[in-house]
Amino acid sequence: MNFEEYQKESKKTAKYPKIDGKGYLYPVLGLAGEAGEVAEKIKKVFRDKNGEISDETKMEIIKELGDVLWYLAQISSELDVPFDRVAQENLKKLASRFERDKISGNGDNR
DSSP states (O other), rough: OOOOHHHHHHHHHHHOBBBBBBBSHHHHHHHHHHHHHHOOOOOHHHSSSSTOHHEEEEEEEHHHHHHHHHHHHHHHHHHTTHHHOOOOOOOHHHHHHHTTTTTSSSOTTT
C-alpha cells in the first residue's frame, strides 16, 4: 500500500464534525491527542518496564501510530494535499538538511 491508497481508504472512515466551518481542525486536535498517546505508551515502558518493549506493548504502540497516521491523512485530505506529496516534501527537506549538515539545530528553515 502506498500513501495515496492509504489516504483514499482512510477517508472512507472519516466521520467527524467541522468546527467553525473548518474541516481540518478536528483532525488536528485528534493528531495532538494520538501523538500524546504514543508518548504515554513509551513513557510507561520506561516507568514500568525498565525500557523493555514487549511484543504486546509494541502492538499497542503500532495501533497508536496507526491512529497518528490516520489523522495525518485526514489533515492532508482536508487541505486538499496528496499524502504522497507530504512524504516527498519531508524527504526532500531532510535530504537538504543532511547534505548541508543541518540535521541538528532548531528552526524549520535551517
